[in-house]
Structure formats: structure tokens, C-alpha cells
Amino acid sequence: MNIILFAQIVVFTFITIVTFFFFFKRSKAVYRNIMLGKSANISGSKVARIKNMLLIAFGQKKMFKNPLVAVLHIAIYVAFVITQIELIEIFIDGYSGHHRLIYHAIEHASVLRSLYVVGVNTIEVLSVLAFIATIIFLSRRNLLKLPRLNMAELNGWAKLDANLILCFEIYLIICIFSMNAADTALHFNKTGSGYGFMLSGMIAKMIYLLPHKVLVVWERLGWWGHIAGVLAFMLYLPSSKHLHILLAFPNTYFARLQPKGTLSNLASVTKEIQLMMNPETAYAPSATAAEPERFGAKDIQDLSWKNLLDAMSCTECGRCTAACPANLTGKLLSPRKIMMNTRDRMEEVGRNMDANDGKFIDDGKSLIENGYISVEELRACTTCNACVEECPIMINPLDIIIELRRSLILEDSNSPEEWNGMFANIENNAAPWQFSQQDRLNWADEK
Ligand code: SF4
Numbered sequence: 013m014n015i016i017l018f019a020q021i022v023v024f025t026f027i028t029i030v031t032f033f034f035f036f037k038r039s040k041a042v043y044r045n046i047m048l049g050k051s052a053n054i055s056g057s058k059v060a061r062i063k064n065m066l067l068i069a070f071g072q073k074k075m076f077k078n079p080l081v082a083v084l085h086i087a088i089y090v091a092f093v094i095t096q097i098e099l100i101e102i103f104i105d106g107y108s109g110h111h112r113l114i115y116h117a118i119e120h121a122s123v124l125r126s127l128y129v130v131g132v133n134t135i136e137v138l139s140v141l142a143f144i145a146t147i148i149f150l151s152r153r154n155l156l157k158l159p160r161l162n163m164a165e166l167n168g169w170a171k172l173d174a175n176l177i178l179c180f181e182i183y184l185i186i187c188i189f190s191m192n193a194a195d196t197a198l199h200f201n202k203t204g205s206g207y208g209f210m211l212s213g214m215i216a217k218m219i220y221l222l223p224h225k226v227l228v229v230w231e232r233l234g235w236w237g238h239i240a241g242v243l244a245f246m247l248y249l250p251s252s253k254h255l256h257i258l259l260a261f262p263n264t265y266f267a268r269l270q271p272k273g274t275l276s277n278l279a280s281v282t283k284e285i286q287l288m289m290n291p292e293t294a295y296a297p298s299a300t301a302a303e304p305e306r307f308g309a310k311d312i313q314d315l316s317w318k319n320l321l322d323a324m325s326c327t328e329c330g331r332c333t334a335a336c337p338a339n340l341t342g343k344l345l346s347p348r349k350i351m352m353n354t355r356d357r358m359e360e361v362g363r364n365m366d367a368n369d370g371k372f373i374d375d376g377k378s379l380i381e382n383g384y385i386s387v388e389e390l391r392a393c394t395t396c397n398a399c400v401e402e403c404p405i406m407i408n409p410l411d412i413i414i415e416l417r418r419s420l421i422l423e424d425s426n427s428p429e430e431w432n433g434m435f436a437n438i439e440n441n442a443a444p445w446q447f448s449q450q451d452r453l454n455w456a457d458e459k
């Protein structure tokens with residue numbers, strides 16, 4: 013084994029081990045941050061959950077409200093997944109120091125060889141489709157300026173993140189074609205025939221007359237560029253909205269199965285109402301019944317882990333905001349921003365814990381105000397569920413809004429003056445109006 017080859021194996025092994033180490037470290041932090049939430053009530057049929065996961069996360073069913081965008085998105089997604097097959101050979105070659113080890117191991121077995129060639133051709137066709145889709149997505153964001161992709165909450169890192177990943181996709185595709193085309197040209201010059209790759213074979217026909225050394229460097233640049241890109245993507249993924257590639261699966265599996273309009277009532281409040289509505293038969297509160305620690309949620313630790321998984325899974329696509337009647341009528345509320353702010357606060361709490369040996373030290377902040385979600389935003393929600401309906405991966409921004417609003421009202425008595433009269437009426441009359449229950453049907457006696 014020559015010294016250059018040995019050095020390549022050492023470098024390759026080193027960077028893959030370092031990358032996997034940091035990927036798992038960061039993934040562990042993401043998991044820890046999600047589990048900062050309270051327990052969640054996950055009920056209902058497992059079969060229905062698996063069906064949701066297969067149809068909505070894997071099949072991207074909800075994206076088909078706009079079939080063209082759905083097809084483009086699927087092209088990128090499938091290309092990304094299928095390309096990982098070619099990575100198997102890249103990893104084997106990297107660790108062994110061989111070149112196209114799998115191909116050379118099966119090149120005399122015609123069926124296996126044909127399967128290999130079909131596999132690479134599939135990857136190349138999907139890569140071209142993904143390339144076209146990526147250009148269209150970049151244009152939609154930056155040239156056509158689609159309103160939901162250019163709102164104020166995306167300024168800064170969010171916009172950069174979205175563009176970076178699309179450019180990254182283009183970079184990976186260029187690397188794959190560089191690697192396959194230069195390799196095909198070298199193979200042709202050596203054996204008189206190519207591998208049978210259709211698209212990169214066409215490029216190889218244009219470059220095979222280049223000097224041998226140029227082709228070798230070209231192929232190596234493509235190979236190293238591709239693997240370096242994939243490893244960089246692994247490091248980048250847990251800090252990016254593109255984590256939805258992975259989290260969409262558990263998120264759709266654990267999504268609520270109950271009808272969207274169903275609100276989860278607070279048990280303690282429900283008992284109070286029962287007692288008020290039906291004092292004779294209602295449950296009599298026991299002297300030992302524990303009061304909840306907090307009504308609603310003030311910070312991320314008061315939300316459920318499912319709420320936090322929602323926030324980490326958000327793709328920042330803005331479909332929720334584009335359908336939100338509050339946002340459409342010029343209010344401050346954007347359900348996408350609710351998810352982004354929740355995620356930002358999770359990250360802040362996580363950093364606080366990292367800096368304090370895993371313990372959270374009170375920083376005097378919470379998810380309400382402090383540069384996160386304002387009271388004005390929370391009050392603007394009509395609880396219409398349009399955001400929940402629109403989300404392509406079954407995220408529920410309304411659940412978080414309700415919990416934060418409960419805290420505002422039940423803990424801080426922070427409600428607009430107009431609502432207080434209604435609350436007093438509900439408390440005194442079990443109805444929002446200023447009449448006692450007994451007087452409800454008086455209108456029928458009026459002449
Ligand atoms: S439930 Fe609230 S946040 Fe969601 S779309 Fe309706 S008004 Fe907007």
C-alpha cells in the first residue's frame with residue numbers, strides 16, 4: 013500500500029469518527045431538550061399512528077394540496093434517500109482504500125452488475141430531478157419572493173439556513189456527477205468500455221480525452237467533495253430546520269388522533285365547573301386533592317414533550333401562517349413564529365443547562381415576552397385550527413398557544429378588560445352573559 017493511499021485511509025477514518033461523535037453528541041442534546049417537556053397524553057390506535065407516519069411523513073400526503081410542489085419536494089427527498097445507497101460503497105472504499113469495491117466484486121456476475129448499474133442510473137436520474145427542483149425552490153424564495161417564505165420572522169439565520177441547504181443540495185449533485193463522469197472516463201480509457209451509467213456516461217464522452225492526471229484529480233475531488241459534504245451535512249443537520257427530515261416520522265406518529273376541535277381540559281378547572289353546574293351530584297373536591305403546579309405554560313418546561321417535538325420538527329414552511337386568519341387580517345400572530353420561538357427558547361434553556369453541569373439555573377426569562385412570544389400574539393388567536401389543518405407534518409401550534417394563554421389568564425390574570433366581564437359572568441352565571449341560568453328562557457315569555 014503506498015503512502016498516499018494509507019494517508020487517505022487514516023484521514024477518512026479520522027474525519028468519519030469525529031463527525032459521528034459530534035453528530036451523536038448534538039442529537040443527544042436535541043433529545044434532552046425535547047424531553048425537558050412534561051409527559052404527554054399519547055392515546056389511540058397504534059395502527060392509525062403508523063398509517064399517519066407512512067402517509068404523511070413518508071408519502072408526504074398533505075403536500076399534495078399543491079401537486080407540483082409535492083412532486084418537486086418528493087424528487088429532492090427521494091434523491092436524498094436513494095443517494096445514501098451509493099454512500100455505502102463510498103464508505104467501504106474510504107475504509108478499505110479500494111476503488112468501487114462493490115462494482116469490482118460483482119462485475120462478472122451479470123445480474124448483480126446490472127442491478128448495480130440500474131441503481132446508479134436511478135440515483136443519477138433522481139439527482140437531475142432534484143437539481144431542477146432545487147433551482148425552482150431557490151427561485152421561489154429569492155426571485156419570485158413568495159410571501160410566506162419572505163416574512164419578517166425569517167430574517168437572519170432562518171432565511172440563510174433555507175438557502176444554504178438548497179445550495180448544499182446542488183453542491184452534492186455536482187460532486188456525484190463529477191465523481192461518476194471522471195471515473196467512467198478513466199474506466200473507459202483503461203478497459204475500452206464505461207460502467208453503463210447513462211447521464212454521467214454522457215459527460216464522460218466529453219472529457220475522456222483529458223490527460224489522465226486531470227481525470228484522476230477530477231474524480232478524487234468529486235469523491236472527497238461528496239463525502240465531505242455528506243459529513244458536513246450530518247454535523248449541520250441537528251442545528252437546522254432540516255432536522256424535519258428525521259423528526260417528521262416520530263412527530264406524525266405521536267400526533268394527536270382526536271378531532272382537531274377537541275381541547276384538552278384542565279382537570280382541576282373541569283371539576284370546578286362540574287361543581288358549579290351541578291352542585292348536588294357533582295364530584296366533591298377532596299381536601300387532599302393536589303392543585304396543579306401551574307395552570308397552563310409559562311416556559312418550555314411547562315409544555316409537553318410533544319409540544320417541544322413539534323417545535324423541533326417545524327420546517328418553517330409558513331403554510332400555517334399563510335392560512336391563519338389572525339395573520340391574514342394584519343394581526344401580529346404567526347403560528348410559524350410561535351414554533352420558531354419555542355425552539356429558540358428550548359435552545360437557550362439547553363445552553364443554560366450545558367453551562368451549569370446539566371442543571372437549569374433560573375435566568376429570569378420565560379417563553380412569554382422576553383423577545384419570544386408576546387401577549388398581543390397570544391390574544392390574537394381565534395383557535396380556528398387552520399394552522400393545524402395546514403401543517404404538512406401534523407404540528408399543532410394551537411396547543412402551545414392555548415397553554416400559554418391559560419397561564420396568562422389563570423396565573424397572571426392578564427386579559428383584556430373586555431374579557432374580564434365575560435369571565436365574571438361565567439364564574440357567577442355559568443354563561444358568558446349577565447343573566448342567571450334560571451333566567452335563560454325568559455325571552456320566550458316576552459310578549
Ligand atoms: S388557531 Fe390561532 S394560530 Fe392557528 S390559524 Fe387559527 S388563529 Fe391562527
Ligand code: SF4
Nearest residue numbers: 326327329330332403
Ligand atoms: S408549523 Fe407546520 S405549517 Fe407551520 S411552518 Fe412549521 S411545518 Fe410549516
